[in-house]
Amino acid sequence: MANFDVAMFPWFATGHIAPFIHVANELAVRGHRISILLPKKAQILLQHLNLHPNLITFHTITVPHVDGLPPGVETASDIHLSKTHLLAAAMDLTRPQVHDFLSAAKPQIVFYDFAHWVPDITAHIGAISVCYSVVSASSLAIALVPARNVPCDRTVTVEDIKDPPPGYPSSTVVLRGPEVRSLLFISLPFGDGITFYERTTTAMRNADVLSIRTCREVEGELCDYIASQYKKPLLLTGPVLSEPTDTTPLEVRWTEWLNRFKPGSVVFCAFGSQHILKKDQFQELLLGFESTDFPFLIALKPPVGCETVEEAFPVGFAERVKGRGIVYGGWVQQPLILNxxxxGCFVNHCGFGSMWEALLSKNQIVLVPHLGDQILNTKLLAKEIKVAVEVEKELESGWFSKESLRKAIKSVVDEDSEVGIMVRKNHAKWRDLLGKPGFISGYIDEFVKNLEESVLNKK
Known part of the structure; x- marks a missing residue:
């Protein structure tokens, strides 16, 4: 069919914007034109992901001021999690800008995720609305799909989260006290007069088409469950990660440092762009890495109340790990470091992007989830397909000790460990499947074909 015009309006967070750009690249390869509506800071930060600037255009969205939001904030990475609801309110205030752009551009398809009001605009201009979820089907199924056949707009309760809803296919997702509490953020405000649960379910319920960044081999039953609950077409894009050609070489400082160590010996740790640890948690983490005796590279934001990572170091830590460990407080090229x-080992929070990058890498996987969707992703990797180890946490505090971190890392890195042998074997099987020539491109081909059919049927 003829090429078509697409617009995208993702949530103002790096972990959401990047997957949208990856999908845009795949659409551009097939000749389609894409406009992505983003704040200026996000454009600057992520412009290197745009592999087809002749077909993919960034359109600037001005983020309005909201009381309580620090001046200049444009993305979720700029603020603590406790202020994210204010950024959601600011995003909703961009609705007139989005409306004006879409009305003038008249795309055939509009992708969005948290902007639940986009379908109101697409209905007016005759475009197809696609709610593209960049979190796992597991998260959507247990936390966002209505339980016990109740209406979509009912708020999820603790009991709903404890007990998977009827028809939910997984029997191994058992959540403990702190894990249940971490999921209750979905009932908290996320914007002005709307909860996270209401926002997400409304976005999915009002879309013409649902789409998830996952594949049937990993979450097929969960995808079927979601489609049956919302009674919408559900298209899967597969993992949709950066192509190896879209990145610049790894920074020289990291290359030179990593080259000093033997293959597979370094433990790399990163917890995404948003999570900020408390100082005592941060220090416990560092002491856990020190106790492994392995070389390590940790990329984390400074903990709460600290300007730099160095000022939060435990006493004598820097001297003790000199030459063996680095703790860096800025952004790093995670995919290149993993490769x-x-x-040889990747300790991460199991955000959905990191989950796919870990699966496709050759590294052992150790998981330290913090938030609801990360906990569910962790259950998927550690309990369902058994390719990773989760660090044990204290039941009441929900945090881990340096001993439990050390134990988890040792269990996957030590060559003679039974756990390590098992997860290595399972990981190799899944990596071979996901990395098989044509696997990811096959998902994209089918995805684009279904989108093209949707456009034809709309005419």
Whole structure:
């Protein structure tokens, strides 16, 4: 069919915007034109992901001021999680800008995620609305799909989260006290007069088409469950990660440092762009890495109340790990670090992007989830397909000790460990499947074909 015009309006967070750009690249490869509506800061930060600037255009969205939001904030990475609801309110205030752009551009398809009001605009201009979820089907199924056949707009309760809803296919997702509490953020405000649960379910319920960044091999039953609950067409894009050609070489400082160590010996740790640890948690983490005796590279934001990571170091830590460990407080090229031969273990929060990057890498996987969707992703990797180990946490505090972190890392890195042998074997099987030539591109081909049919049927 003829090429078509697409617009995208993702939530103002790096972990959401990047997957949208990856999908845009795949659409551009097939000749379609894409406009992505983003704040200026996000454009600057992520412009390197745009592999087809002749077909993919960034359109600037001005983020309005909201009381309580620090001046200049444009993305979720700029603020603590406790203020994210204010950024959601600011995003909703961009509705007139989005309306004006879409009305003038008249795309055939509009992708969105948290902007639940986009379908109101697409209905007016005759475009197809696609709610594209960049979190796992597991998260959507247990936390966002209505339980016990109740209406979509009912708020989820603790009991709903404890007990998977009828028809939910997983029997291994058992959540404990702190994990249940971490999921209750979905009932908290996320914007002005709307909860996270209401926002997400409304976005899905009002869309013409649902789409999830996952594949049937990993979450097929969960996808079927979601489609049956919302009674919408559900299209899967597969993992949709950066192509190896879209990145610049790894920074020299990291290459030179990693090259000093033997293959597979370095433990790399990163917890995404948003989560900020408390100082005592941060210090416990560092002491846990120190106790492993392995070389390590940690990329985390400074903890709460600290300007730099260095000022939060435990006493004597820097001297004790000199030459063996680095703690860095800025952004790093995570995919390139994971692919460096010296890196052999990846300790991460199991955000959905990191989950796919970990699965497709050759590294052992250790998981330290913090939020609801990360906990569910962790259950999927550690309990369902058994390719990773989750760090044990204290039941009441929900945090881990340096001993439990050390134990988890040792269990996957030590060559003679039974756990390590098992997860290595399972991981190799899944990596071979996901990395098989044509696997990811096959999902994209089918996805684009279904989108094209949707456009034809709309005419």
């Amino acid at each position: 460096h031969p010296s890196v």
